[in-house]
Each structure stands twice: as C-alpha cells, then as structure tokens.
Amino acid sequence: MEHHSFLYVNFIPGLNKLPDQVGNAILVFLILFIVFLVGYRKLKKKGDDVIPDKHFNALNFMELMVEASIMLVEENMGKVGRTLLYFLGPLILFILFNNLSGLVPGFEPSTSNLNTTLAMALAVFFLYQIYGFKVHGIKYVKHFMGPILWLAPLMTPIEIIGHLARPLTLSLRLFGNMMGDHILLGIVLLLIPLIVPIPVMFLGIFVSIVQTLVFVLLAIAYFSQAMEEGEL
Numbered sequence: 001m002e003h004h005s006f007l008y009v010n011f012i013p014g015l016n017k018l019p020d021q022v023g024n025a026i027l028v029f030l031i032l033f034i035v036f037l038v039g040y041r042k043l044k045k046k047g048d049d050v051i052p053d054k055h056f057n058a059l060n061f062m063e064l065m066v067e068a069s070i071m072l073v074e075e076n077m078g079k080v081g082r083t084l085l086y087f088l089g090p091l092i093l094f095i096l097f098n099n100l101s102g103l104v105p106g107f108e109p110s111t112s113n114l115n116t117t118l119a120m121a122l123a124v125f126f127l128y129q130i131y132g133f134k135v136h137g138i139k140y141v142k143h144f145m146g147p148i149l150w151l152a153p154l155m156t157p158i159e160i161i162g163h164l165a166r167p168l169t170l171s172l173r174l175f176g177n178m179m180g181d182h183i184l185l186g187i188v189l190l191l192i193p194l195i196v197p198i199p200v201m202f203l204g205i206f207v208s209i210v211q212t213l214v215f216v217l218l219a220i221a222y223f224s225q226a227m228e229e230g231e232l
Contacts, residue, residue: 006105007024007106007107008027008106008107009023009024009026009027010023012027015027020108021109021110021112021116024101024107024108024109025094025098025110028094028097028098028101028107028110031097032097035062038059039057039059039060039063040062043059043062069085069093070082072092072213072217072220073088073220076217076220076224080227084131087123088216088219091124091219092212094120095111095174095212095215095216096208096212098116099111099178099207099209099211102178102181102182102185102204102208103205103208108182109182111174111175111178112175112178112181114175116175117171117172117175118171120171120174120215121170122167124166124167124170124222125167125222128219128222128226129163129226131223131227135226135227140226143225144159144163146159166222170215170219173214173215174214174215177211178208178211181204181207184200185201185204188200
C-alpha cells in the first residue's frame with residue numbers, strides 16, 4: 001500500500017528507500033542510541049558520584065529504563081532473568097518506544113505492522129525453545145508429552161499446536177491494538193485537531209505501555225515454562 005502521509009523517514013537518505021515500518025524502527029533506534037550514548041558519557045564523567053542530578057536528563061532516562069527493565073524481568077523470572085536481559089531489555093525498549101512513536105506526528109509505529117510484530121514473536125518462539133533444550137537437553141521434549149506418558153499420543157499434537165499458536169497470538173495482539181490505536185488517533189486529529197485529541201493521546205500512552213507489558217510478560221512466561229524444572 002502506498003502511503004501519502006508526512007513521515008520523517010521519507011526525507012532521510014537511505015531510510016527513504018526502506019519500507020516505512022523498517023525506516024521508522026531504525027530511526028527510533030538511532031534516537032534511543034544517541035540518548036543512551038549521551039547518558040553513558042555523563043555516567044563516565046560522574047564516576048563514583050552517587051548523588052543524582054537535580055534535573056531530568058539523558059543519564060536519568062537511561063538509568064530509569066535499565067532499572068525498570070531489570071525489575072520487570074527479575075520480578076517475574078527471578079535471578080535467572082538476568083541471563084535473558086540481553087534479549088528482553090532491548091525488546092522492552094524497542095516495543096515501548098515504537099509504540100509511543102505513533103503519538104508523534106511524522107512517525108509511523110513499526111509495531112502497527114504485522115511483519116514487525118511477527119518477527120519479534122518468532123524471535124521469542126525460537127529463542128525460548130533453544131533455552132529449553134539448553135537447560136534440559138533432550139528431556140525438554142517431555143514438555144510436549146503431557147504429565148502422563150500414556151496420554152502422549154493425544155497431548156503431543158495439542159502441545160505442538162499450542163506452541164505454534166504462540167507467535168501468531170503474540171504478533172496479532174500487539175499489531176491489532178497498535179494499529180487500532182494509531183487509526184483512532186489519526187481520525188480524531190483529522191476531524192478535531194485541537195484540545196479533544198489530548199485525552200486520546202493519554203489513552204495512546206496507556207495503550208502503548210500496557211501492550212509492551214503484555215508482550216514482554218507473555219515472552220517471560222514462555223521462557224520460564226521452557227526453563228522450569230517441574231516434572232522434568
């Protein structure tokens with residue numbers, strides 16, 4: 001589908017040759033990278049100084065995002081969650097700020113495109129399967145056989161279908177909610193461009209945060225189930 005709306009990526013060499021959702025994802029990443037780089041430079045200058053800055057800046061933002069990500073993962077997975085922060089941390093930031101970018105004129109949230117959400121869901125799916133085999137070895141296949149061995153012929157197809165459905169439900173849930181929120185905001189801004197859209201934008205912020213939590217918490221649940229000892 002051809003887009004005629006104003007988008008920043010259409011004016012950036014290199015990004016304007018990519019699909020809109022890919023260009024927007026890269027642009028959001030570059031903005032976050034710059035903010036975190038500035039925050040890291042400030043952190044290096046502070047050294048061992050533990051006194052927080054008086055004003056909110058890039059360093060405060062970086063620390064807030066990192067601490068929130070660690071807290072979210074550890075509260076739901078325990079200490080083992082730290083081993084997955086290399087994946088879950090960037091996933092949280094990617095989804096959250098791509099969701100929020102849809103509230104800024106000139107951005108089209110990548111998470112409102114099914115290609116993007118499906119790619120993330122497949123990454124979660126394959127990685128938690130890898131961790132399942134890494135933790136349990138070949139015994140991981142017992143996850144697909146059910147609690148009673150003689151029920152395995154019945155339970156195995158059901159379990160396999162259930163696991164294969166996870167990327168689909170993960171991707172469609174995030175895509176549908178963000179696409180709906182993006183369309184609603186666009187319609188309201190088009191019909192009533194002043195004052196009234198403000199509550200809708202607050203609703204958009206709320207939806208963006210909630211959908212990030214839903215996606216990540218489900219991903220954490222899948223990793224936890226794959227890595228748990230349980231009946232294995």
